[in-house]
Amino acid sequence: MIQRSRNSTAARLTMTFAGAALAAVTILPGKALADDQDVIDYRQHAMKTMGEQVAAMAMMAENKVPGDNFAVHAQILADVAAMAKSAFTPKVVGGKAKAEVWANWDDFAKRLDALAASTADLAKTAQQGGVAAAAPKMQAALTCKGCHDTYRDDKK
């Protein structure tokens, strides 16, 4: 049984301070900041996971390491790409994400949907034909840079 303690703690806090507006104002902004960092951490873990897969797959495509597990990396990439958009749904500016992510949400969402589709296709190709079949499709499937150039601030 998993205890989801933060929600219950938050509920108790809300009840305790229900009549004390000053206390609520003091506590709530602190909590919002902590939550924002969690949201940023969460999406950064997702993006880094994709980065690790692309790096591993590139090493295989370049014959630097054996390509036996190319399909496994491609599947991890597809799994994470499929949920990447949901990691950016909370509008929390910070980390390396530019404010444009949310200002141009329709375009950003469209690009992540396209990434999810192209990585799913790449994983399928890798499953069927291994690195030899999938490697030539990598460049077209992985449009990372096009999106990062617009929506990621590498300086941060």
Added chain:
Amino acid sequence: MRGTKASVLLAMAVLMMPIAGRAADDKDVIEYRQHVMKTLNEQSAELGLILSTAVPGDNVVSHIDALALAASISLKAFVPKVQGGEAKPDVWANWPDFQKRMKEFAAKTAEMSKVAHEQGPDQALGLVIPALSCKSCHDVYRSEKK
């Protein structure tokens, strides 16, 4: 004399070639296994955020699948006996123990994935902490100073 010098130089070049080649390959082997281990780390961190209710648990099954997939290939990434990175020489000196631990880790995460699909994410989340015995293995086989 000139011939001897040329022969020596040629012999040195031949001797150096495999060394240069092997050094490059070793770096690749280390980089590759680090990509695999970092994947495990990133996905464990995602599950940690979900377990602590810091973020919603909508993607639990995907994270568990990604973790189980990476765990399934992690032992193979250490098969080439290439010391370096954060891996201690004990990885290869105690290979049967290291191998046993990695296989257990892969089996536990595979079971977690199976439970996630068959019984649902909440049941699978209950298996995360017992499955992730990362620290006990890192304490023995990983040198974080490097």
